[in-house]
Amino acid sequence: MAATIIDGKTIAANLRKTIAAEVAGLNAKHGLKPGLAVVLVGQNPASEVYVRSKSKAVVEAGMMPIDHKLPETTSEKDLLALIGKLNADPAVSGILVQLPLPPQIDSQKVIAAIDPAKDVDGFHPVNVGRLSSGLSSLVPCTPFGSVLLAKTVKPSLAGLDAVVIGRSNIVGKPVAQLLLAENATVTVAHSKTRDLPGLCRRADILVAAIGRPEFVKADWIKPGATVIDVGINRVAGEGGKNRIVGDVAYDEAAKVAGAITPVPGGVGPMTIACLILNTLKAACAQNGLPEPQFQD
């Protein structure tokens, strides 16, 4: 039987609509308009595309975009000074510094300078610690979106065997924490893992966050498993045009999996929807309002 395609594009669009309705309500009732500050240093073309789509989503949600474009030569001191201003500005509910940063700037220092209450990327050590301690926190957007997508087909992940391939701070580790919080039994695999195909074959939930095009093959997948493909890889397509593929060999995997996210149109759109959701959550918390509860 062919796999259910987890349509991240539609699910994300619906989530964004729900968020926009919530923002409109907060605006009418409390005069609240959440603001998201996005800081881009330099002219990395991929980053510029991401930043544009983030700003568009912010506007569509009825929030205020506060974009800062800084030159490639910006010093660490100047960037830290800007973060300080954004931390202190009550119109700014969330702060996102687009990574990667130029080499003269220490990313960890910048992340640590963001007020954890405004850290909508969820990368600040306080939020990382809170997530692994099982406390409420701002959760990294891609992992958050990945787990929300898995739950659209498996509302309860309790007791399921989950394998996460990848252990980065931005995807693999936080996905693993979120799956653990959902009571899945979680294994985190990486480049030193032995018999990766055999390990993957045990997974009811398989999350691929590797950065290698079509790396996970059909015979690594347990029949009926839910496959969440986080990978975004540009490969040469027909006519010299680039196309985007995931970390999973989609066509063959879809014949074995029970459900699978496509690339593009799976986890990618959910990342932006979750950023908007985090901005809303941060704005509510900063204004003493209860956290919106609709994402489940």
Ligand code: NDP
């Ligand atoms: P990283 O390069 O930081 O991490 C990759 C991970 O994959 C590492 O833990 C690495 O292991 C592991 N890995 C690499 N090769 C192998 C292998 N042969 N076998 C097993 N494990 C391996 O990548 P990210 O986590 O930042 O991103 C992963 C993918 O997700 C990329 O394609 C990226 O573009 C995509 N992405 C998508 C987003 C979205 O919005 N959809 C957002 C963020 C990322 P080790 O630690 O041992 O080196």
